[in-house]
Amino acid sequence: MGKTSERGGKVTVLREPVWSTVGLYVVAMLGGAGLGRLLGLLADWLVTLPWAPMQGPAELVTSIPAAVLPAVGVLAGAVLGVVAQYEQTVMRLDGDEVVLTRKGRQERLSRADIATVCRDGRHLVVLGTEGGELARHECGLPFGRVAGAVVRHGYPWADADPYEDEFRLWVPDLPGLPEGVNALLKARQKVLDEKGSGHGDVRELREELSRLGIVVKDRKRRQYVRSTG
Known part of the structure; x- marks a missing residue:
């Protein structure tokens, strides 16, 4: 999509296509409705089995009107769609x-x-x-x-990172790194293992490493590093 900026130049805005976003919401909401219906059926079955665990929660679910669970599932799916859209990249x-x-x-x-x-x-x-x-x-x-x-x-x-061949798999006390970098990478690895790459601390530590001349990227929760020096 192109338009004119205040400076007179052309502006291009790239975002997920409308059909993709609509499809995301539809799938999430239908999936939520289906899960809500399935939860109701599972609860109905569990209360017929005196030996089955979680009788209390199952009885609570069966006390809810049948139409409510799919509706709650639709709402949960819509929320999931909002979160997914929030995480999309716009350029x-x-x-x-x-x-x-x-x-x-x-x-x-x-x-x-x-x-x-x-x-x-x-x-x-x-x-x-x-x-x-x-x-x-x-x-x-x-x-x-x-x-x-x-x-x-x-x-x-x-089409590919021109510095790809310079990355090394990080291991504790990796030699050849500036002072303090291994400690930051160790702290980042801990957050990566416990909370995943989307956590804010992972991004903040990456930015701190960048200020020290270290580029880090993640593959399957393993860190690969290169120096810009």
Whole structure:
């Protein structure tokens, strides 16, 4: 989608297509309704088995009117759809900057600071002129559309991370890293193991490592690192 910015240049905004978002809500709500109905049937069956566990919760569920459980499931599905939409990446770019929005957090990246925009698996990565990563986001947008928009606005595009071969699997006390980096990576690994890559502390520690000249990315809860120095 293109429009004109206040500075007179063309602006492109990339977001998940409407049909995809609508489909997300429909699937989530239908799935919720189905689970609500299934829960009611399961409870009806459990109360007929005196030896079955969770008799109390099952009796509570059977006391709820039959139409209520699917309705609650639809509502839960709608909430899930809202959360999923909130986590989608929206990309806005023109000749001056690239703006990425995800989970209510906006990153504005100046053209002068951008060396390359690239794909790394399911992630969209913006590389800086000094070799660091300015942004890394899981991206559900079609990468063909992303690449076309990036090139159209005059930014370099790469189909893969040009620094891929420089990444090393992090292990405790990995040699060759600046002082304090292993401690930060150890703390980050703990949060990664316990709470997953979407946790805010994982992102904040990644940003702290970036300030120390270390790029880190995750694969199946394992950290891979490279130095920009």
